[in-house]
Amino acid sequence: MKTNLTLLLSAPFLLAAAGTAQAQDYPTKNIQIIVPYSAGGGGDTVARIVADRLGEELGQQINVVNREGAGGEIGIDEIARSDADGYTLGVFGYPDNFVLEHTRDTSFTFDSLDYLAAFDDMPMGIFASPNSQHNTLEELVSYGQEHPGEMIIGESGALGLLHALAFAERSDMQITPIRYSGGGELMNALLGNHIDLASTSSMSHDPIVDSNGKPIGFAAEERMEMFPDVPTFKEQGLDLVMGVSRVLVAPAGLPDDVREALVAALDKISTNEEMITNFENSAIPYRYLDDSAVNEMLEKSNSVLMPVIESNLDQINGN
Amino acid sequence: MDIFSILLNLFTPSVFLVVFAGVLVGIVVGAIPGLNGAIGISLLLPLTFTMEPQIGLLLLGGIYMGGMYGGSITAILINVPGDVVAAPVAMEGYPLTQQGRAKEALYYSIFSSMFGGFIGVLVLILFTPPLARFALQFGPAEMFFVSLSGLIIVGALSGSILKAALAVLLGLFISTVGVDMITGSERFTFDSLGLRSGISVVPVVLGLFCFAEMFLNIGKKPSEQVQYRDQKISRMTVIKDILSQRFLVWKSGLIGTVVGLLPGVGTTLAVFMSYGDAKRASRRDIPFEQGNPDGIIAAESANNATVGSSMVPLLALGVPGSPTSAIIAGALVIHGIVLGPSLFVNRPDVAFTFLYGMLLTVVAMTIIGAIGIKYFSYILKIKMEYIVPTVLVFALFGAYSLRNSLFDVFIAIILGIAGAIFKKMHVPLAPIIIGVVLGPLIETNLARAMRIAGARNMPLWEYLLATPLSKGLVALVVIMLLVVIRMRHKEKIAAKEVKNA
Numbered sequence: 001m002k003t004n005l006t007l008l009l010s011a012p013f014l015l016a017a018a019g020t021a022q023a024q025d026y027p028t029k030n031i032q033i034i035v036p037y038s039a040g041g042g043g044d045t046v047a048r049i050v051a052d053r054l055g056e057e058l059g060q061q062i063n064v065v066n067r068e069g070a071g072g073e074i075g076i077d078e079i080a081r082s083d084a085d086g087y088t089l090g091v092f093g094y095p096d097n098f099v100l101e102h103t104r105d106t107s108f109t110f111d112s113l114d115y116l117a118a119f120d121d122m123p124m125g126i127f128a129s130p131n132s133q134h135n136t137l138e139e140l141v142s143y144g145q146e147h148p149g150e151m152i153i154g155e156s157g158a159l160g161l162l163h164a165l166a167f168a169e170r171s172d173m174q175i176t177p178i179r180y181s182g183g184g185e186l187m188n189a190l191l192g193n194h195i196d197l198a199s200t201s202s203m204s205h206d207p208i209v210d211s212n213g214k215p216i217g218f219a220a221e222e223r224m225e226m227f228p229d230v231p232t233f234k235e236q237g238l239d240l241v242m243g244v245s246r247v248l249v250a251p252a253g254l255p256d257d258v259r260e261a262l263v264a265a266l267d268k269i270s271t272n273e274e275m276i277t278n279f280e281n282s283a284i285p286y287r288y289l290d291d292s293a294v295n296e297m298l299e300k301s302n303s304v305l306m307p308v309i310e311s312n313l314d315q316i317n318g319n
Numbered sequence: 320m321d322i323f324s325i326l327l328n329l330f331t332p333s334v335f336l337v338v339f340a341g342v343l344v345g346i347v348v349g350a351i352p353g354l355n356g357a358i359g360i361s362l363l364l365p366l367t368f369t370m371e372p373q374i375g376l377l378l379l380g381g382i383y384m385g386g387m388y389g390g391s392i393t394a395i396l397i398n399v400p401g402d403v404v405a406a407p408v409a410m411e412g413y414p415l416t417q418q419g420r421a422k423e424a425l426y427y428s429i430f431s432s433m434f435g436g437f438i439g440v441l442v443l444i445l446f447t448p449p450l451a452r453f454a455l456q457f458g459p460a461e462m463f464f465v466s467l468s469g470l471i472i473v474g475a476l477s478g479s480i481l482k483a484a485l486a487v488l489l490g491l492f493i494s495t496v497g498v499d500m501i502t503g504s505e506r507f508t509f510d511s512l513g514l515r516s517g518i519s520v521v522p523v524v525l526g527l528f529c530f531a532e533m534f535l536n537i538g539k540k541p542s543e544q545v546q547y548r549d550q551k552i553s554r555m556t557v558i559k560d561i562l563s564q565r566f567l568v569w570k571s572g573l574i575g576t577v578v579g580l581l582p583g584v585g586t587t588l589a590v591f592m593s594y595g596d597a598k599r600a601s602r603r604d605i606p607f608e609q610g611n612p613d614g615i616i617a618a619e620s621a622n623n624a625t626v627g628s629s630m631v632p633l634l635a636l637g638v639p640g641s642p643t644s645a646i647i648a649g650a651l652v653i654h655g656i657v658l659g660p661s662l663f664v665n666r667p668d669v670a671f672t673f674l675y676g677m678l679l680t681v682v683a684m685t686i687i688g689a690i691g692i693k694y695f696s697y698i699l700k701i702k703m704e705y706i707v708p709t710v711l712v713f714a715l716f717g718a719y720s721l722r723n724s725l726f727d728v729f730i731a732i733i734l735g736i737a738g739a740i741f742k743k744m745h746v747p748l749a750p751i752i753i754g755v756v757l758g759p760l761i762e763t764n765l766a767r768a769m770r771i772a773g774a775r776n777m778p779l780w781e782y783l784l785a786t787p788l789s790k791g792l793v794a795l796v797v798i799m800l801l802v803v804i805r806m807r808h809k810e811k812i813a814a815k816e817v818k819n820a
Contacts, residue, residue: 074497149774150775188455191638206637206661210661
């Protein structure tokens, strides 16, 4: 009985393996989306929501593969090195790749990837632990200035680190950043009072606040519709705007027909109400950018970020 | 939400159908080397999108529960654990099979799984909020000591302590390969992309346990193969025997529950911990690793207990504690269910139906297991010359499927050859796995502790011992060390007496 069952169960794999590479009508086999973070965080959630809908649209199963490590470098590196055949895609939070490229000796560059769409626009924020004595930016900064190096900020990626450093620089504090492998692990450390602050995106707002963590502010131009009670840094006198945008990418050099098929499918699902509801339920502010809009946004953002990276380079490398 | 309406939600044909289907799929993928519950869940995940959330969740919960049990079937019958958590079961179960007591070993396994599963789920139902707060207390210092205590368990396994120490060092070494998590520096990568990504646990387990065993079977004469024997043993005898081992099954279930709360290590650590403890406490005159049922009882009740408790941080805080529960979290998100403390307020129907439904998955697992055992043991009627290629194909597939990487397949084969040599040299394999699993945890948590201590201007040891919990864990580490030394000493004396006699 057992042998029959195993055979039955393995049938789909064998079929999937049989339909190999010849890309007459892309896609002819399962697609994988590499996420360079551990499961359960924001980038992972976006990937899973999109994979579900896009897979249905393309008529193939899309598997989300978590390849966390080294602040996203391992996974992004792997996306960039994959075959540009449309069967390996990636979802990650821009500007992780840009920051990594300019702070480490990465083998990928900005142009190693082909940016097909963006799905959200989420500001970074600073949250204090439940036991923290600091409820506002002002209290926190005055304490931090008097105690250089003592404020411990957890982060789970290149952008989280950059945001923490820019936050410290602009408020004249010295901080100690600590790396975690994913958003879930970072949240655990903050809620358990093992670190003082977390530098993470607005998506972590609900679980942190539900367990009595405190939002200090968001690095956004204006207050978010989702969280009208949380002030921006700007209105508290700190000029810091930094956010993450989850992009769907492919290794550069996709065949034209594959690229067209992907872009068309993405455009088509972008208005799917069920998918948009899933984004909202996960506290991810949905904002779709198609392939030309996303490239325009990225170019503009790169030129804003570059000076911030350069002025913090020694600190990032010291990490 | 009152218990009556929960029961009303539960006792529907569709719930029973998905629970049984989920458990069955879980047992099958769990039994296949290289596949585990997490893979089964990601395969069936798309199916759940069209279901009601609580039904879809119970399907996934059933796979998780069944997968934890399934790994022990192949472990007992052909000495190939379907998953790392079934490794200790193989150490006790396969010797029983060789003695013609396969059916008995399988009964021990399923009924211990049942007790463990119930303990874990009951704890999940009754104590989720306080336990979630308890799990949060584990910071870098606490995680460091817990992981360290895992290494000490290695000393409790049988065989040469020197060989075991070398094996655990090899495991720790394997775990350092790749890009360092904290600093991003490369170690032992030799400019290879595969090595940069590190060596993950799955190909190591497949290599050492699955490939190695199959390689050693090649060339064996049919007369050397374990013969199928229809053993007469009643289920009640086994259940009574499990319950008569003082607190063994309860204690192991609780170890599984508590350790299972910890993110990342939970299950593997829990299984080896309760196995080590059973070895210390066993009252039977049968040496371990020669077919002592206590080892099976301890390991199996611990691993199924982790199913419930690893979901505690997920449901109460929205923080997933194991890869499998992370995938379940993803499924919930797609259903528009927000995890965390608000879950029980906003969607009590989903939360409570799922919680109580998990009890049903234990029932389903027990029924399928208890009835299926007769058929499972028919595997022994199959000639080794058919089993070896079949298992190897599945193992190759399992190694590849983890991250669609041929590199992992090579790792598995290389470690398979190494594992076969180690077995011939009587180097124990379990410590290698323990080293691979715990190495990164010990290292990253120590690195974080050093950094936090530096920021707080205190010496490292002061930070490491700052909380009552970490002091307690240090005490645990010391006690475990003493117990292991005493065990070793006793064994030596016993061995001498045997010699003199």
